[in-house]
Amino acid sequence: MRDFPPLLGFITIWLIAGFAVASPMNVILFIGDGMGSEHIKAGRYFANGDTRPLTLESLIYSGLMTHNNASNGTTDSAAAATAMATGQKTNNGVISLSLPGTGGELMTALEVMQADGKRAGLVTVDTPITDATPASFGAHDSSRSNQTDIANDLFNQTRPNVLFGEPGGGINPEFAAAAGYDVVLDQTELFALNTETTDFVSGQFNFGNAGAPTLAEMTTTALNILDDDPDGFFLMVEHEDTDSGAHVNDISRVVNAVVELDQAVDAALTWATTKNVLHDTLVVVTADHETGGLDVITNNGAGNLPGVTWSTTGHTQTPVPVSATGTSADAARVQGTIDNTDIFYILTSSSPPADPVPNFVFQQGMDGYTSTVDTMLQQASPTSNNASATELNVDNDDPSESGNEVHALLRFDDILGDLPGQIPLAAEIESAFLELEVSNAGDSIQLHRMLTSWQDTVTWDSLDSGVQADDVEALAAFDWVTASVNTGVLTMDVTDALRVWQADPTSNHGWVLLPSGSDGVDFSSGEGPAPLTLKVTVPEPSTLALVAVIMVLSICPSGRN
Template sequence: MRRLDLRQGWVATGGVLALALGLAAGGADDARGGERGKPHPQRARNVVLLVGDGLGIGARDAIRLATVGHDGTLAMDQLRYAGWTRTDSADPDEAVTDSAASATAFATGVRTYNGAVGVDADGRPVTSLLEHATALRRSTGLVTTAQVTDATPGAFGAHVADRADQSEIARQLVEESRPHVVLGGGEDWWYPEGDEGAYPDDPDDPRPEVSRSTLGNLVDLAVDNGYTYVSTPQELAATDAGRILGLFANEEMFEQAPEGQGDEYAPVVPLRTMTQKALDVLSADRDGFFLLVEEEGIDEMAHANNAGLAIRAGQAFDETVALVRDFAAQRRDTLVVVVGDHETGGLAVENLDPDDESGDGASTSPEVLQSGEDGPFDIAGSTLTFTVDWTTSGHTGGATPLTAQGPGAEELARTQHSTDVFATILAAMRHGRG
């Protein structure tokens, strides 16, 4: 069949039909919000969104220097397209986002107030990417080293006005949004007071680690709703269930604290292992899947100004990205997106300089004393070192780097708001042609 060339005004065999089909397709694209004549990419049958909580550019570079060095490349930096995201929330009182508002923007495409999970600024539920995937008859999953009911996974699978309402998030996960795979920590929000579950509470922990479900035994509720519950690495490895709830810590899957003050990053089940299980389960669906993977440790260790364990958590995150890249390399229909939801700590990589110690040594404020310099850390493959300088123990408003590959990924190679990331992923799931 020869092409229809409008500039020369001739029609070859089958050309009229080709033109008619092209106009029909263009009209359909316009109805979907596309541009007439602009081809859509191959549809993303599978989507894996990997969120490094607190992963700003400074943290990303510190992880790179400490793990692969000047001449190395992180797995997350080997994805084909790169851009960055602005993360401003729509909070009326605070200029910088929290994880709940940021996750809601990524999950639903709507800016909202800090603390909101899956609801807009008026408290109304907004449909998430996970719920869109379900409507497209795809399997879904949530994997995190935080509580599975924390702000980021919560925004994809629930709708509550206050992120603290984690038992209600748990209920909505197993009764309403029903992801096929839910893996992470936070069993305290699933068991009522007095029922410790598989991971005993620590009375010596300065944070209140106690079972606190306000809605009864939600693990039993999950089982009643068709979930297989697992709480150990062995049980996770052994199950071949198609719907799994796995809780592997009473709170987060690590201990966030300043260095030497009870800090630990040693998840019972590593993020990479949980993600592999999720891929094994979800990829059995011929219609495809949507999977959210979150590494919470970067953010929490940055809140504690603990650069060593922030880097360790970042390394675990990058190992997980490598796993997903390998999975996607065998499938042209898989969109992989790696992004930070916000920056934490005002982390800066600096040369070692004893005369450049920031902070006020005379201060009695724990935050001021904590927000100094951390290190030195070896740069892999060299004799050089670097330090990490912290400016705060909170979030900052810095944009976060994004890398991606797969169907629709080229649309993310720009500066954008996190709500635009939602729109691009949804378009790739819904409108692409493969």
């Protein structure tokens, strides 16, 4: 073991303690899929005629939560759950991957807490455990439809201790048993579990049958299994039918689902009180999105369905309620209006990273920089030189119905080196973002790193049918991808590319933007009214770091051992 000077050890402990955030031992997240404020109101009217609030409405702190997806559009459950699970926005259909972005895996709150030594569990009702919401906390996949791959992630990679849901979705009893899980199939088998000795259990319940457990019973059993870990646990509990019922505008299914979710919340609070751990348990209740555009019109008393209207059978962008209880400061963070990405930081007792402040900004004509190079290659005009075009296009079908492609090439020269205004070769690149001003929204585009040199006078023909992402002309793997593009500023994370080019500046051949949809995207070129911009952040030495270095130098003699 390396010996550190006593004072340096003190500095290290002080730095860690100063920035640490006290966190609860146990974390429980309840999600009513598609459950908006009106769904809860309807459930309250049905449960008790509005004589008292539901348990989930009675938590200490409450607020509202926004939930748009990565393109600022209406979310699905995969993108919404990913945002809550990881703190980052994704495209609809994506399970905890950086899309738009590099496509890399995003660490989830469940995985963060497993790394802290905590046990973990996922519980859902009326859907398999591989469905989008629970999957986003323990799996990583480019499509929520790849349930066999998601099942493998859950049972063989992440391995939460408790996985309760419906059978199907890529799993069956034999699959779970082969992965080392005990399997229970009904309420009787669930109640027969020895919660003191059970390490891994898969519940696969046919919820339409009389012998299936309730969500409250599954929640209590999961808690009794997870609480054997002295480091605590993380548990996510979802009710799916608040969403499925709303999709068909069935208020009966919705209110029953809300009441069942509320009973599960009540069961968790009762469990925590009985175990005397309520003071060290964070409970958060929210939804992934609102479904149906529900509006409750009349209260017809307890046991009777309220009068309602619906505006859609799909999802809406209406903010959803969020509430929390617990003695840690995290519970209070749900107040006001938060975003679904904030849930990750609340669950993990952490803070969102500050937006990087770029100290190198490259844009044609800004501060004397004149080395942006860009053009586009048009299959329909294969010899056209577009070096001076003020607007570039990426398209799979231009002109319309022709099937002809348009590729865009862009590069920032003279950005790396030891001259004033250049990124030093020895500097640590913290982040790099490419920004394009989009004037015409469109479909998916992919950013690939170029591997061969080119000038802005190149054409479709001179590059032999445009650019091929074949690991010869351009990398086959993309640097960044998105499913759709809106108007306004499009920001792409290109940190990895800049780090590669920093190691070998001669390898900077820029990027090619390739289309993967028929609706093209238009954006301003370097010569256009809103030139493309590259923003790079290189961290400055912090004051604390300098103080620590000075103190270490003062206590470590130089020249002799």
